[in-house]
Amino acid sequence: MPSGLGQLALPNLHGTPPDTADLRRFLIWVPDPRGHRGRRYPMLPLLCAAAAAVLAGARSLVAIGEWTTDAPPSVLRDLGFPPDPLTGIRAVPHPATIRRLLQRLDGDALDAAIGAYLRARTTPPQPPEPSSKPALRAISVDGKTVRGSRTRTTTAIQLLAAMDHHGVVLAQRQIASKSNEIPAFRPLLDVIDLTGSVLTGDALHTQHGHGAYLRRRGAHYLAIVKKNHPGLYAQVRKLPWAEIPVEHQTRDKAHHRDEIRRLKAAAFRHLDYSGALQVVRWRRDLSTGKLTIECVYLITSLDVYDATPAELASWIRGHWGIENLLHHVRDRTFREDDSKIRTGALPRTMTSLRNLAISVFRQNGKTNIAAALRHTTRDYTRPLRALGLT
Known part of the structure; x- marks a missing residue:
């Protein structure tokens, strides 16, 4: 993982709200796994398109590709796809291009970028009155198995997440095969400022x-x-x-x-x-x-x-809100356990994008995620505005 990821949120902690709301300022820290030769599309627009598509209700790689293919030129421009120097037309990437990128991404780097982005969007607590004690922030830690990622030769991947009690995912980490959640506890929380927090777990x-x-x-x-x-x-x-x-x-x-x-x-x-x-x-x-x-x-x-x-x-x-506000939503609304995505880092990458969508909706005051997805999918500009891309 690049050394800069350890300081991922620092440049934006004192920025203006539009700065901290722009997803691109955080995804730029995710390393591009592709070789230098043959890169037709920059990585950042591809990642932003995938995130916006999931925010618009895409449950699969096919749906992400269809959303990007149908996007109007103005949306492709806001996502950052470059125009052809001769015709000025912004070419749409083939769905396989997005799939090959997502399956090779560094999961730790992507989760670090998404977690820093969501923490930067969180409204800082109001300073307490001089006579009152400071309020503690409650954080739940719990794991989930992505059942659809199981193959004939490998077990399903397990992910450990830290979520505040308002439904915002602060960090996520994949549990090593033939291990359990205990060794992943400290690395998961190392990226979060825990001062003034109370942790709940099973x-x-x-x-x-x-x-x-x-x-x-x-x-x-x-x-x-x-x-x-x-x-x-x-x-x-x-x-x-x-x-x-x-x-x-x-x-x-x-x-x-x-x-x-x-x-x-x-x-x-x-x-x-x-x-x-x-x-x-x-x-x-x-x-x-x-x-x-x-x-x-x-x-x-x-x-x-x-x-x-x-x-x-x-x-x-x-504490059990992490089951109701996160795991249950990923299973029921995004049909995560029914997904047959198994290649490379794709199961974790798709989970990270779902965490991003759910958390952004929670931060925007949406309690019914299914209704929020339906509302967002009716206008191509809505997911871009929610992610600070326009």
Whole structure:
């Protein structure tokens, strides 16, 4: 990866909003994998065309090629395709040209560029009042298997993503074959400024090394404790929860069920962590009357001065937003698991472009991604405006 990618967002951190909103200022850091001979089209317009097509609802390489082929001359001009020096006509690339480029891209470089672009578009938080504590930013970390990328000789690729609780993907990393998410945790977060953040993850990432790493980076953590850590699980479970009062309670009625959540917090000196949490969920199915009770334990580096019980409950529940706001959308709206793209880096590249589209829509205040795609596809200039290309 080029050394400049480590400083990818720095030139734009203090730029004007139009500067930080221009996707080209970030994609220019992605190295061109093609040889110098035979390059008819610059790489940057091809990447911008692919990103705009996905923002307009393209689910496949064929759809990306069709969107580019049908683009009017003014759109090709805004994308950066050069005119013929003799005729002045802007030639449209063959879909195979785009496919060959995307399948050879450096996935880490592309994800770094997209992540820096999305972080630059994020509105900086307002400075807190002198008498109030600064607000913490909640970030979820979770992995997903791209099922359609499996072949007869290779397993499906796995991708680990970091997403803020508003639905914006901050970073993504591919998990090495014959490995799991744990070794990819630190490299994933190395590119993000974690100061003033609280990280949420599933039980797989409840690791002492992860917690120490986050504290060194100026971040806090909320980690689920399950029986894969039997000693810690027994230690937390045996705390006198019956004697601890309920700190926060909510009751919701949705999806044909009635749900009550109660949170208790404890801090004991003999624990190696600042605090422990117990969340008990009562769920009653309104159609069958069936009642289920679930008890979840967590550990955290937060104390009573860092967060309120209501904030803790919101972050714990908000962690699963990475499933609903990202993974579910990629599967249902973009039909990711049905895709048969398997060649080279294409599965990861297409996932990165889908992350870009979903995150841009979230940043623009769109909650229904399917409706946002339909709206964008009705006008060729809309995806270009959303990406700052025009």
